[in-house]
Amino acid sequence: VAFAVAIDLGGTQLRAALVDRNRSLLRRHAMPTPAKDGAEAVVAAIASAARQVTAGLQSSDIFGIGLSSPGPIDAESGVALAVPTIAGFTNFPLRGAVEGALSQNVFLENDGITAAFGEWTQGAGKGLRSMVYVTVSTGIGGGVIADGRVLRGRKGLAGHVGHLCIDHGGLRCACGNTGCWEAYAAGPAFAARARSRARLAQGSSLHPNAGTLQPADVFSAAALGDQLALSLVEEEARLLGVGITTLLHLFSPERVIIGGGLSNAFDQLHPGISTYVRANAMPAFRDVEVVKSGLGGDSGLVGAAELVFAATAT
Numbered sequence: 621v622a623f624a625v626a627i628d629l630g631g632t633q634l635r636a637a638l639v640d641r642n643r644s645l646l647r648r649h650a651m652p653t654p655a656k657d658g659a660e661a662v663v664a665a666i667a668s669a670a671r672q673v674t675a676g677l678q679s680s681d682i683f684g685i686g687l688s689s690p691g692p693i694d695a696e697s698g699v700a701l702a703v704p705t706i707a708g709f710t711n712f713p714l715r716g717a718v719e720g721a722l723s724q725n726v727f728l729e730n731d732g733i734t735a736a737f738g739e740w741t742q743g744a745g746k747g748l749r750s751m752v753y754v755t756v757s758t759g760i761g762g763g764v765i766a767d768g769r770v771l772r773g774r775k776g777l778a779g780h781v782g783h784l785c786i787d788h789g790g791l792r793c794a795c796g797n798t799g800c801w802e803a804y805a806a807g808p809a810f811a812a813r814a815r816s817r818a819r820l821a822q823g824s825s826l827h828p829n830a831g832t833l834q835p836a837d838v839f840s841a842a843a844l845g846d847q848l849a850l851s852l853v854e855e856e857a858r859l860l861g862v863g864i865t866t867l868l869h870l871f872s873p874e875r876v877i878i879g880g881g882l883s884n885a886f887d888q889l890h891p892g893i894s895t896y897v898r899a900n901a902m903p904a905f906r907d908v909e910v911v912k913s914g915l916g917g918d919s920g921l922v923g924a925a926e927l928v929f930a931a932t933a934t
């Protein structure tokens with residue numbers, strides 16, 4: 621027995637890897653998630669991806685399957701509760717279905733916790749006793765390591781940091797509440813702000829493509845000195861700082877680690893985040909560093925493999 625299979629299930633992409641005891645990602649496979657086709661189609665896709673990366677191996681060569689899923693899922697019972705990004709993931713027994721399809725033990729965890737576990741064991745949080753991981757992309761997710769262990773909470777649901785409220789009665793969030801951090805600071809909110817400002821800013825290089833701007837366009841223009849783009853990046857950094865400051869106060873991590881799509885521009889966001897934290901966190905928290913994820917897009921895959929290795933103590 622030598623390998624773990626890691627599955628990182630996202631709302632748009634499904635990725636799999638074969639990982640050995642030395643934590644090398646030996647084989648990879650990626651495919652679109654059939655997110656609109658129902659739960660059985662998603663389970664079939666997971667099984668197919670797992671078979672791709674284990675081709676030629678015996679089932680006795682595999683310790684188990686680590687599965688990272690969009691939440692909220694009850695990681696204790698293995699049931700997807702009401703996952704907004706995947707059709708049919710409503711009270712769906714995900715762990716049992718994948719175990720049935722692959723005849724392997726499945727270790728299931730919410731995606732934010734899985735990625736946090738990956739960063740803690742193999743990435744930018746290695747060796748720390750306490751850290752917070754935040755992923756900023758289509759939404760904002762996260763996971764917390766506190767006092768040397770993974771914070772799971774009731775049903776393994778801890779760490780849904782995107783839904784901490786920063787403006788009660790403010791913007792509507794995908795979760796149904798108003799004022800959630802992700803409604804302000806995730807990628808779509810950033811893009812929406814950029815589009816509405818760029819429409820009015822005729823002198824900006826962002827103006828001609830105002831209707832289709834993506835975060836990457838804003839970061840590129842900011843790097844070239846465009847004033848509107850620079851102010852949009854500064855505002856985004858400040859909004860990230862608002863949530864990060866609250867996370868410092870709640871969990872007192874030694875480090876905050878930022879992943880997800882927007883972390884590709886971490887160097888441009890970092891000055892504004894630091895400025896906000898130094899000005900607004902309570903003094904005792906101001907020296908905590910905010911860093912970019914060490915594993916990039918692989919935090920979830922690495923974490924999923926670590927779930928298996930941790931459970932089987934290898």
Ligand SMILES: [Zn+2]
Pocket residue numbers: 782783793794795796797800
């Ligand atoms: Zn929300």
